[in-house]
Amino acid sequence: VGKHFLAQLSSLLPQYPQLTVSLISRSTKSLYMSNFNDPGLNLSTWEQDLSKSPQPVLDIHQTLAHLSSAPGQKKILVDNTSSPEIASTYPLFLKKGISIITPNKKAFSGPLSSWQAILSSAHSPQNPSGGHIYHESSVGAGLPIISTLQDLMATGDTIQRIQGVFSGTMSFLFNNFAPASSSSDGSSINDNDHHHHHQSGGPKKWSAEVQKARDRGFTEPDPREDLNGVDVARKLVILARIAGLGVEGVDAFPVESLVPQELRVCESAEEFMARLPEFDGRMEDVKSAAEREGKVVRFVGSIEMASKDVRVGLEGFEKGHAIAGLKGSDNIVSFYTERYGENPLVVQGAGYVSSLLLAS
Ligand SMILES: NC(=O)c1ccc[n+]([C@@H]2O[C@H](COP(=O)([O-])OP(=O)(O)OC[C@H]3O[C@@H](n4cnc5c(N)ncnc54)[C@H](OP(=O)(O)O)[C@@H]3O)[C@@H](O)[C@H]2O)c1
Numbered sequence: 001v002g003k004h005f006l007a008q009l010s011s012l013l014p015q016y017p018q019l020t021v022s023l024i025s026r027s028t029k030s031l032y033m034s035n036f037n038d039p040g041l042n043l044s045t046w047e048q049d050l051s052k053s054p055q056p057v058l059d060i061h062q063t064l065a066h067l068s069s070a071p072g073q074k075k076i077l078v079d080n081t082s083s084p085e086i087a088s089t090y091p092l093f094l095k096k097g098i099s100i101i102t103p104n105k106k107a108f109s110g111p112l113s114s115w116q117a118i119l120s121s122a123h124s125p126q127n128p129s130g131g132h133i134y135h136e137s138s139v140g141a142g143l144p145i146i147s148t149l150q151d152l153m154a155t156g157d158t159i160q161r162i163q164g165v166f167s168g169t170m171s172f173l174f175n176n177f178a179p180a181s182s183s184s185d186g187s188s189i190n191d192n193d194h195h196h197h198h199q200s201g202g203p204k205k206w207s208a209e210v211q212k213a214r215d216r217g218f219t220e221p222d223p224r225e226d227l228n229g230v231d232v233a234r235k236l237v238i239l240a241r242i243a244g245l246g247v248e249g250v251d252a253f254p255v256e257s258l259v260p261q262e263l264r265v266c267e268s269a270e271e272f273m274a275r276l277p278e279f280d281g282r283m284e285d286v287k288s289a290a291e292r293e294g295k296v297v298r299f300v301g302s303i304e305m306a307s308k309d310v311r312v313g314l315e316g317f318e319k320g321h322a323i324a325g326l327k328g329s330d331n332i333v334s335f336y337t338e339r340y341g342e343n344p345l346v347v348q349g350a351g352y353v354s355s356l357l358l359a360s
Helices: 004-014 046-051 060-069 090-095 111-122 146-154 167-175 206-215 230-243 269-292 354-359
Strands: 021-023 030-032 075-080 098-099 159-165 295-304 311-319 331-337 346-348
Touching: 021 060, 030 046, 060 090, 075 090, 090 111, 146 159, 146 230, 146 331, 146 346, 159 167, 159 230, 167 206, 167 295, 167 331, 206 269, 230 295, 230 311, 269 295, 269 311
Parallel strands: 075 098
Antiparallel strands: 021 030, 159 295, 159 331, 295 311, 331 346
């Protein structure tokens, strides 16, 4: 994400001549302006410049000092890590009027007190000198989920329920394992909706779908990190808090893990993948149970505002439901509100930006 961010920024710089990139870090290297009278960092050569940088690596507190001493009225920290340590320092930046842009979920889905510390340090009518904080991509990657929710609330609508598929990986797995229309991924032919009770092209094994997703780079190196539901739970915490529920964290509501209990102890991802086929029967049962009700199974997150009920896990959907008809690794989020009534506002699209995948 960091690399692609810099590539996008590079193409935008001509439009923003007043913008200077003063520091670029990865965990083991830093590259920064040691004299603010010099020109800013060169975004065409940053990768080589960073890798051969002789400068000492700056930790996040030294980064704060660097930005604080930089001239200029508006300063921004872009955090493209998933580091909880970096996330825990956001209030320090915000209090100094430094704005933050980040896809990192940790700060917003961690302890409620951390979230409150961010809110009270950020720019607001009561705190006009605080920095701004934008984290749209922490939920739904490139899709406008957070801004849509904030906009609905700011214009006086009442949120009743939010429900969706919040993981590109889970989307891909279930759209293939239990397609709503039997030809949805093009891998089975000679079948149509009239025959949807029959398997065609051979039964789809859950473990084979996980392997396929892993081979295509749709999962974390250890797919258990996708299958345990925690990443989806973090996104639900973020949305629930924005919607006004003071959710304590990912442990405060039911999160269904698709990692069999017996495989949580596997030492390596390879051992996990090798043993996953032993458990194919369980997912097959879940799929058949849904099919008997004319439904397909999907891994979803939901927030019920009235009952304050947040949950993450498997659920069956009628085949005509928007969630059942999802394709590829798309995400979908439905906002049920007072104004939208029975027809929710739906945001749907690529869960990853494809150029990220192509390049990685
Ligand atoms: N990939 C997506 O489609 C997507 C979508 C939505 C949100 N996100 C979020 O975006 C963030 C980045 O994702 P990614 O896929 O790009 O992850 P990634 O490939 O693991 O990259 C993380 C980068 O952060 C650097 N880093 C880690 N700790 C650091 C520290 N303390 N100081 C400086 N740099 C540090 C790492 O540097 P080294 O390489 O030197 O260790 C690495 O370059 C995550 O929070 C992720 O959840 C990603």
